Amino acid sequence: MKKYTFTESKDTRSGFGDAMTELGESHPNVVALCADLVGSLKIAPFIKNHPERFIQTGIAEANMMGIAAGLTIGGKIPYATTFANFGSGRVYDQIRQSIAYSDKNVKIAVSHAGLTLGEDGATHQILEDLAMMRAMPNMTVINPCDYNQTKAATKAVADFEGPVYLRFGRPVVPVFTPADQKFEIGKAWMVNEGKDVTIIATGHLVWEAIKAGEVLAEQGIDAEIINIHTIKPLDTAAILKSVKKTKCVVTCEEHQANGGLGDAVAQTLAKEFLAPQEYIAVNDSFGESGTPEQLMVKYGLDSKNIIEAVKKVIARK
Amino acid sequence: MQTPEIKDIATQVRRDIVRMVHGCKSGHPGGSLGCTDIVVALYFQQMKINNRKGKGGYISFKMDGIDEDLFFLSNGHTSPLFYSVLARRGYFGIEELSTFRKLNSRLQGHPTTHEGLPGIRVASGSLGQGMSVGIGAAMAKKLNGDKNLVYVLMGDGEQQEGQVWEAAQFAPHHKVDNLVGIIDLNGQQIDGSTEQVMSNRDLKAKYKAFGWNVMEIKEGNNIEACIAGLRKAKRLTGKGQPVMILLYTEMGAGVDFMMGSHKWHGIAPNDEQLAAALAQLPSTLADY
Numbered sequence: 001m002k003k004y005t006f007t008e009s010k011d012t013r014s015g016f017g018d019a020m021t022e023l024g025e026s027h028p029n030v031v032a033l034c035a036d037l038v039g040s041l042k043i044a045p046f047i048k049n050h051p052e053r054f055i056q057t058g059i060a061e062a063n064m065m066g067i068a069a070g071l072t073i074g075g076k077i078p079y080a081t082t083f084a085n086f087g088s089g090r091v092y093d094q095i096r097q098s099i100a101y102s103d104k105n106v107k108i109a110v111s112h113a114g115l116t117l118g119e120d121g122a123t124h125q126i127l128e129d130l131a132m133m134r135a136m137p138n139m140t141v142i143n144p145c146d147y148n149q150t151k152a153a154t155k156a157v158a159d160f161e162g163p164v165y166l167r168f169g170r171p172v173v174p175v176f177t178p179a180d181q182k183f184e185i186g187k188a189w190m191v192n193e194g195k196d197v198t199i200i201a202t203g204h205l206v207w208e209a210i211k212a213g214e215v216l217a218e219q220g221i222d223a224e225i226i227n228i229h230t231i232k233p234l235d236t237a238a239i240l241k242s243v244k245k246t247k248c249v250v251t252c253e254e255h256q257a258n259g260g261l262g263d264a265v266a267q268t269l270a271k272e273f274l275a276p277q278e279y280i281a282v283n284d285s286f287g288e289s290g291t292p293e294q295l296m297v298k299y300g301l302d303s304k305n306i307i308e309a310v311k312k313v314i315a316r317k
Numbered sequence: 318m319q320t321p322e323i324k325d326i327a328t329q330v331r332r333d334i335v336r337m338v339h340g341c342k343s344g345h346p347g348g349s350l351g352c353t354d355i356v357v358a359l360y361f362q363q364m365k366i367n368n369r370k371g372k373g374g375y376i377s378f379k380m381d382g383i384d385e386d387l388f389f390l391s392n393g394h395t396s397p398l399f400y401s402v403l404a405r406r407g408y409f410g411i412e413e414l415s416t417f418r419k420l421n422s423r424l425q426g427h428p429t430t431h432e433g434l435p436g437i438r439v440a441s442g443s444l445g446q447g448m449s450v451g452i453g454a455a456m457a458k459k460l461n462g463d464k465n466l467v468y469v470l471m472g473d474g475e476q477q478e479g480q481v482w483e484a485a486q487f488a489p490h491h492k493v494d495n496l497v498g499i500i501d502l503n504g505q506q507i508d509g510s511t512e513q514v515m516s517n518r519d520l521k522a523k524y525k526a527f528g529w530n531v532m533e534i535k536e537g538n539n540i541e542a543c544i545a546g547l548r549k550a551k552r553l554t555g556k557g558q559p560v561m562i563l564l565y566t567e568m569g570a571g572v573d574f575m576m577g578s579h580k581w582h583g584i585a586p587n588d589e590q591l592a593a594a595l596a597q598l599p600s601t602l603a604d605y
Contacts (some may be wrong), residue, residue, distance in 0.1 A: 069449075072457075
């Protein structure tokens with residue numbers, strides 16, 4: 001097992017905010033919009049440096065998505081920011097018609113995705129957004145794993161023409177990917193090569209997969225771990241290559257089992273190469289209040305559950 | 318352009334609308350006919366449009382619309398009107414109007430950029446979204462130092478959508494004063510009169526309270542009144558407030574039996590009805 005260490009933990013949303021500060025200087029056409037969540041999205045420095053390129057929409061996300069679409073017509077690169085819950089389900093039709101169908105170069109950048117938003121509870125814990133956005137034609141869906149990768153992804157999508165759903169989170173998680181990484185949209189990132197099982201993870205569950213991999217290695221199980229930061233387009237070639245070698249797969253996401261990364265992988269395997277699969281995901285339920293750590297355990301998303309799923313899937317080979 | 322000529326264009330556009338809707342046995346003639354005068358006035362008189370000709374002798378359409386006025390149709394079901402005006406204005410050939418709502422057409426049931434039809438800058442049809450997009454385009458113009466204006470046409474039934482009021486609140490707060498909204502007050506919607514279905518009450522007072530500079534065009538089916546009203550609206554721009562025109566129209570205007578009710582919101586005329594309609598709308602330019 002390749003050794004991964006981290007010297008600090010940070011929230012992924014700070015990766016977004018710090019990238020926006022840099023984009024403020026490097027990309028004069030980048031405009032930020034926010035629906036009354038500036039502090040949560042960490043974009044205060046961007047606003048301070050470029051007040052004329054910040055648009056406060058108030059608590060009105062539908063209008064924000066439309067304005068973002070309109071800004072692209074004049075050549076701007078708008079980042080429409082809010083919580084994932086309010087930047088997906090609440091405004092699905094606005095994104096569908098004014099952004100995706102209209103092929104507008106809008107970056108929907110959303111924080112506080114999933115259970116680990118924590119104490120605010122299920123009203124704010126969106127666990128269906130990847131499914132919704134995956135189903136949307138013309139939408140690129142990105143879910144990076146740590147601070148550095150979120151920062152790299154935020155910068156990369158500015159140079160990509162087309163609508164993007166960029167999802168990150170509230171909790172502080174280990175920073176283990178390199179600061180100078182090149183972010184390639186749609187390209188899987190090999191975390192660890194192995195032969196017994198493929199663990200495909202997205203978001204901060206990549207770190208849980210690494211922790212699981214270390215324990216499994218001690219037990220003589222050699223896990224291949226793949227970080228899928230781009231849910232759509234999915235790097236099916238990398239997934240198939242790995243599963244053809246290991247013959248089984250565990251998918252890990254902070255999302256419903258229905259319609260997320262696991263289903264995207266299952267769709268690929270069903271068409272190309274049948275293999276047993278186990279899901280680490282939320283099983284058709286809403287979340288609840290609690291600390292991020294408590295919720296990860298209660299809803300079965302932590303490394304302990306990944307280890308169990310790996311053993312189960314290997315037994316099914 | 319002199320007004321007699323522009324009246325002829327409006328009559329021909331009305332002919333196009335009823336023929337297009339008849340040709341595919343579907344579509345929305347009522348609102349399209351009611352808004353004909355204002356949209357013809359915008360495209361043939363009021364708006365600054367890039368007239369550079371490109372491929373096939375048609376207007377060389379640029380999505381960014383820099384140095385032009387922009388128009389957004391929020392009530393996208395009046396697409397036959399929009400397509401006829403765009404074709405007659407020179408964005409694409411009038412013969413393409415015959416493909417309206419048919420398979421493999423660029424003239425989809427509701428307007429879209431997706432098929433690459435020149436003249437269209439955003440999809441519309443799901444109501445309530447156009448004003449937000451227009452605001453964004455207007456703000457981009459300000460950021461670009463582009464002094465031209467953005468026009469957005471909405472329906473009165475559409476005012477029942479919540480997003481309309483998010484946009485209504487936003488534009489005055491941010492002093493988006495290069496923006497002219499137009500509400501087509503034909504008083505009708507699918508299920509009946511707006512009064513009956515969901516009263517808008519006093520739209521003038523509402524928009525004023527939200528901070529708009531509100532004006533009226535009482536005779537929305539008099540093209541000279543539309544031209545005069547649009548000139549006035551332009552004079553009101555640049556003064557720190559967005560401008561809203563309340564446009565009083567008659568659904569189905571120009572075809573007597575389509576007027577006076579919501580019945581012709583979304584149905585097509587049969588052969589006899591088409592003939593009766595065309596008898597009231599002499600061909601002034603060549604038919605497509």
